[in-house]
Amino acid sequence: MSPHGTAIPARQVAEILVAVALILWRIVDRTADGLWMDWTLVLCMYWITSIFAGAREQGAAAVVFVAGLMALYLWYQLPQALVPLGLRP
Amino acid sequence: MIGGIFWMIVANGAALLGAHALWRRIRTGAAGIDAIMFLVLRLLLLSAAVVVGGLSGFLTPMGLGVASAGVLAFLLLRGELRKVRFPSRPDFGRTTAILAALIAVRALAQVWFLAPSSGDALAYHLPKIGEWIRAGAFTREMGLDPCVTFPAGFELVETWWVVFLHHDLLIEVAGIEFAALAFASVAALASTAGLSPRTAFLAATLFVLTPLFTLQTTSCLNDAPVAAMVLAVTALAASRAHPLQIGIAVLMGMGLKGTFLYALSGPALIAWFWRDGERARPASIPWTIPPLLAASVLGMFWYVRNALWYGNPSYPVTAQGLDLGGVHVQVGPSLASLESNFSSLLTSLVSDRLLPYQTDSYRTAGWGVTAFASGAVGLIHAMREDRTLRRLTVGFGLSLATVLMLVSHDGWYPRFALFFPAILCVGAARLASISRPIAWLVFVGAFLQFGSTLTSRDLVPSKTMALLRQSWRERSVGPLYYTRELPAGEAVAVYSTVRSITYILYSPDFSRRVVYLRVSNAEEMMERMKREGIRYVYVDVSSAHRKQQILDLVQESRLRSLNERLYVLN
Numbered sequence: 001m002s003p004h005g006t007a008i009p010a011r012q013v014a015e016i017l018v019a020v021a022l023i024l025w026r027i028v029d030r031t032a033d034g035l036w037m038d039w040t041l042v043l044c045m046y047w048i049t050s051i052f053a054g055a056r057e058q059g060a061a062a063v064v065f066v067a068g069l070m071a072l073y074l075w076y077q078l079p080q081a082l083v084p085l086g087l088r089p
Numbered sequence: 090m091i092g093g094i095f096w097m098i099v100a101n102g103a104a105l106l107g108a109h110a111l112w113r114r115i116r117t118g119a120a121g122i123d124a125i126m127f128l129v130l131r132l133l134l135l136s137a138a139v140v141v142g143g144l145s146g147f148l149t150p151m152g153l154g155v156a157s158a159g160v161l162a163f164l165l166l167r168g169e170l171r172k173v174r175f176p177s178r179p180d181f182g183r184t185t186a187i188l189a190a191l192i193a194v195r196a197l198a199q200v201w202f203l204a205p206s207s208g209d210a211l212a213y214h215l216p217k218i219g220e221w222i223r224a225g226a227f228t229r230e231m232g233l234d235p236c237v238t239f240p241a242g243f244e245l246v247e248t249w250w251v252v253f254l255h256h257d258l259l260i261e262v263a264g265i266e267f268a269a270l271a272f273a274s275v276a277a278l279a280s281t282a283g284l285s286p287r288t289a290f291l292a293a294t295l296f297v298l299t300p301l302f303t304l305q306t307t308s309c310l311n312d313a314p315v316a317a318m319v320l321a322v323t324a325l326a327a328s329r330a331h332p333l334q335i336g337i338a339v340l341m342g343m344g345l346k347g348t349f350l351y352a353l354s355g356p357a358l359i360a361w362f363w364r365d366g367e368r369a370r371p372a373s374i375p376w377t378i379p380p381l382l383a384a385s386v387l388g389m390f391w392y393v394r395n396a397l398w399y400g401n402p403s404y405p406v407t408a409q410g411l412d413l414g415g416v417h418v419q420v421g422p423s424l425a426s427l428e429s430n431f432s433s434l435l436t437s438l439v440s441d442r443l444l445p446y447q448t449d450s451y452r453t454a455g456w457g458v459t460a461f462a463s464g465a466v467g468l469i470h471a472m473r474e475d476r477t478l479r480r481l482t483v484g485f486g487l488s489l490a491t492v493l494m495l496v497s498h499d500g501w502y503p504r505f506a507l508f509f510p511a512i513l514c515v516g517a518a519r520l521a522s523i524s525r526p527i528a529w530l531v532f533v534g535a536f537l538q539f540g541s542t543l544t545s546r547d548l549v550p551s552k553t554m555a556l557l558r559q560s561w562r563e564r565s566v567g568p569l570y571y572t573r574e575l576p577a578g579e580a581v582a583v584y585s586t587v588r589s590i591t592y593i594l595y596s597p598d599f600s601r602r603v604v605y606l607r608v609s610n611a612e613e614m615m616e617r618m619k620r621e622g623i624r625y626v627y628v629d630v631s632s633a634h635r636k637q638q639i640l641d642l643v644q645e646s647r648l649r650s651l652n653e654r655l656y657v658l659n
Contacts, residue, residue, distance in 0.1 A: 015473070030436055039461065040435050047469050062466055063526045069462035070534060076442030077458070077541075083445045084544040086551075 012051050019044045019051075037072055090254065096154025097253035103161035104134045110169045114376035115334065117369035121277025122330045124176075125321050128270045129338050133380055135266075136245040136344070136387050139252070143227035150253045152225065182287040188535055189294045192303065195539075196268065199307040200261040202557055204597065206548055206566045207448045210309035211590035213237045215260075218248050219595035219603065222255060229398070233585050233605050235405045235413060238398075240391040242344030243267075243311040256598045258561055261307040264314065268297050268306045271317035271511075277324040279515045282477045285522065291531075292511075292518035295464075296320075298535055299510045300446045300542050301455025301503070308448040311346050316507035318342035319352045319488065323508070326360040327481060329368045333377040335360070340381070340388035347403065348505045351495045355488030362480045410497075414587065414631075419497040427490065429498035438503055447546040450504040456513065459534040463527060464513030467520030478515070485512040567593035574651040575601075575625060581655075582606050582626040584614045589629040611638035615647065615658075624658045625651075 008016075023044045027035065035041060046065040050058050082088040108131035116123045138157070142148035147156065164170070181189065205215055216232035231237040246263040272293045279289035297303060305313035318338060325335045335356075342349040371377050392402035405411055411418035419426060437443055438454040439461060446455055456464075471478040489509050496502045521528040544550055555569055565572070572593055575581060580602040581594050594603045604621050608614045618626060626648075628639055639656070642648040648656045 026435075029432055034436075038436070039439055039465070043465050043469060046466055047473075050470065050473060058470070059524055062470060062520060062524060063530070066463045066466050066520075066527055066530050069466065070458055070530060073440055073458045073461045074537075076440040080442065080445045080453075081541045084546055084549045086549070 015051055016048060019047045039069070039072075042069060042072070090256075093150045093254040093256075096150045096157070099161060100138070100153055100157035100249075100253060103157040103164065104131055104138070106164045106169050106173070107134050107160055109173055110164055110167075111376065111380060113172060114373045115371040115380070117330070117334075117371055119328055119330075119369045120176075121273075121280050122325060122328050122334065122369050124273040125270065125277060125324060125338070126330075126334055128266070128273055129321060129341060130380060132246060132266060132270070133337070133341060133383055133387065135249040136242060136341075137383050139245040139248045140387065140390060142252070143221060143248075146226040148221055148227070148248070148252055149225040150255060153252060179290060180286045181290045184532055185287065185291045185294050188298070188532070188539070189290070191539060192294065192298055195543075196261075196265050196303075196307055200259060200265070201561065202564075203261070203307060203548070203553065204556055204564045204566055205257065205260060205309045205592060206552065207308045207310055208547070208588070208590060209236075209449055211566075211592040212588045213239070214241075214244060214309060214311065215247075215257075215592040216595075216603075217241060218244055218251060218257075218260075219592055219599055221248060222251055222599045223595070223602070230605060232591055233583065233607070234588055235411070238391075238395055238404050240344050240346055242341065242346075242387060242391070243314045245344075245387075246314075247309065256562070258564070258597065260309060264306040264309070267314035267317040268302070271302070271313070271320050272297050274317065274320035274324040275511045275514060277328055278320070278481065278511065279518060281324070281327040282471075282475060282481060282515060282519070284515070284519055288518045288522040291521060292515045295459050295514040295517055295531070295535060296511045298457070298538050298542075299455065299460060299507075299514070300441070300457045300538055301448075301450050301453070301507055302510070303538075303542050304446060304448045304455070304545050305504075305507070310448055310504075312450075312504040312507050315342065315346045315349045315352075315505075316511075318345060318349060319356070319508040320511050322353065323356045323359060323481075323484065323488075326356040327363060327484075329363050329366060331368055331371050331374075331377065333374065333381055334371060337377075337380050337384045340384035343388035343392075344390060347406075348492070348496065351492045351505065352488040352508060354491040355484040355486070358487050359481065359484035362484070416499050416501075417497050419495065422491075422494045424494065426496065426498050427494040430493035430496065430502055431490075433498070434493070434503065434506075445544075445546040446542060449501055449547075450507075451546075452500050454503040455507075456510040457534075457538045459517050459531060459538060460510040460513035463517040463520055463531045463534060464510065465516070467518075467527075468513055468516030471516050471519050475519075478519070481515075482512055485509055563597065565593060565597045567596070571627065571652050571654040572596075574655055577601075579625055580604065580621070580623045582614070582618050582621065582623045583629075584608065584611075584626055585629040586635065587629055587631045589627070591627065594627060611635070611642055615642065618658060626656050626658075627654050628656055629654055 026041050049061045111130050112127045142153050213234035213236040220228040220230050247260050250259045250262045251257050275296045276289040276293040279292040302313050322338045395404040396402040410420045441453045443452045492506050496505050521531040578600050582604045583591050584606045606617050649659050
């Protein structure tokens with residue numbers, strides 16, 4: 001049942017199963033320390049969120065996840081971008 | 090030089106008008122297919138002209154120039170110029186237009202102000218061009234690197250931009266030709282998915298700004314051209330282009346690099362998805378045959394040459410693969426490679442956190458923040474809502490999987506999957522078109538990518554500044570490494586047993602004769618140099634005993650060291 005008390009369509013069940021399978025694979029595939037920042041894991045969370053969210057919430061979720069992923073990428077990549085500029089060894 | 094510029098203008102006029110003459114006979118009326126086919130036909134004509142010139146010994150400004158003048162005169166007499174119809178002004182949208190213009194201006198500035206600097210390009214892609222231009226023909230001598238015999242379809246287009254000026258000033262324009270193809274292909278793909286022209290152009294602009302693609306565009310490496318051709322084939326398949334037209338692009342791609350074939354599983358699946366319904370029909374099927382035959386010759390050329398010269402079409406790669414000093418070129422599929430490549434791509438490479446961007450993708454995916462954030466979220470959003478995009482994504486996923494299964498798990502493999510961010514860029518553009526806050530984030534990401542790709546690990550600002558200070562005639566990374574002490578025009582021998590950046594020895598105007606020595610020791614090297622009348626030698630050997638032999642010659646005062654690699658006979 002969905003949070004609204006209605007039956008979840010079969011397609012959405014399949015989507016959830018695929019997303020959960022991906023999450024499990026990531027948990028098995030990598031160590032726990034960096035797991036919370038794992039790209040695939042974050043995307044699976046967005047996927048599951050978008051399945052349950054209404055149209056309005058989906059838009060908001062997309063903004064939050066895009067902004068979060070941008071921050072995550074910059075957190076990772078920005079230090080590397082400084083190396084060619086000679087601002088970091 | 091003035092004569093060279095004249096012939097270059099004439100030849101490019103002939104190639105453009107010739108491509109148009111062919112194109113109007115095989116156009117379909119479908120804008121996406123027609124744009125791709127025009128660009129493919131132009132590349133086909135440039136490549137064919139260089140192959141004919143190379144085989145006939147007319148690979149010279151005058152040789153290609155006079156032939157092109159003949160073709161141009163014929164086309165003008167046939168009234169082809171009057172039949173040219175320029176496309177209507179595309180609806181880019183203001184911000185996308187600004188971004189696209191910035192990318193284009195930067196690429197052109199890089200063509201002018203930079204010189205080839207990537208290690209692989211200097212070691213094995215470009216030395217063959219040096220030999221061809223100096224000889225005015227294709228040569229058996231292409232350098233000492235084992236990879237010099239790899240397919241060289243991209244080098245044909247580079248040669249086109251070098252031959253008329255007898256100078257490599259404009260060599261990077263070849264990459265821009267393929268970037269234009271990638272742009273048209275991604276726009277066509279996005280249009281296939283029902284996106285508006287503005288959204289489709291945004292997707293295309295975002296793709297050409299993908300860090301690895303944008304860095305490769307002007308780096309003389311062939312992975313971006315391969316990605317462009319994979320995208321062209323995919324877009325043609327999704328647009329239900331005629332099989333003969335798809336065949337032209339596939340055959341052209343084969344001649345670029347063997348790894349192009351690894352990605353064809355996706356376009357094949359996409360063609361199967363879109364098998365029903367009416368196909369776009371070329372204006373003339375018979376006129377499609379000659380370009381297909383020419384593409385067959387270009388695609389097979391290198392494999393046939395290798396079979397004739399070395400008895401192996403894929404020489405030096407054998408059924409066991411190829412070992413290149415710690416790097417293994419894999420042959421055939423491997424599930425272990427698929428698992429390792431896919432895992433490290435998702436775990437660390439896609440976030441580009443291990444190293445700065447680098448043109449050969451060393452330990453980075455180079456997909457950028459747009460693909461990583463708005464692209465991935467947008468693609469999930471799109472796949473949940475749109476059947477066409479779901480099918481396209483499955484096709485791209487299959488291509489990615491087969492590529493990752495067929496390439497070794499080394500530090501450089503992400504460059505073989507450079508086509509994949511295109512579908513993420515389509516997802517990002519689609520999401521931006523339906524959400525204003527996302528559109529802002531996409532453009533912020535795009536401008537960040539623009540800024541962060543102004544430099545790379547292999548072209549740091551100090552090196553760029555050194556190139557900027559050189560005059561255009563002398564612009565080369567050679568003096569930044571080992572050629573400063575080499576007198577202009579003086580011939581140089583190469584004694585090398587490892588991958589070595591020998592292209593810098595030719596000089597930008599190809600004025601220096603480079604003689605590759607296939608010798609087993611330093612004494613033989615000295616003997617060969619004396620026989621050839623050469624005083625200077627570039628030495629790059631790996632084994633301790635070979636290094637010691639060189640040191641002995643220096644101690645005996647028979648050889649004098651000018652720098653780490655360069656020596657002169659006493």
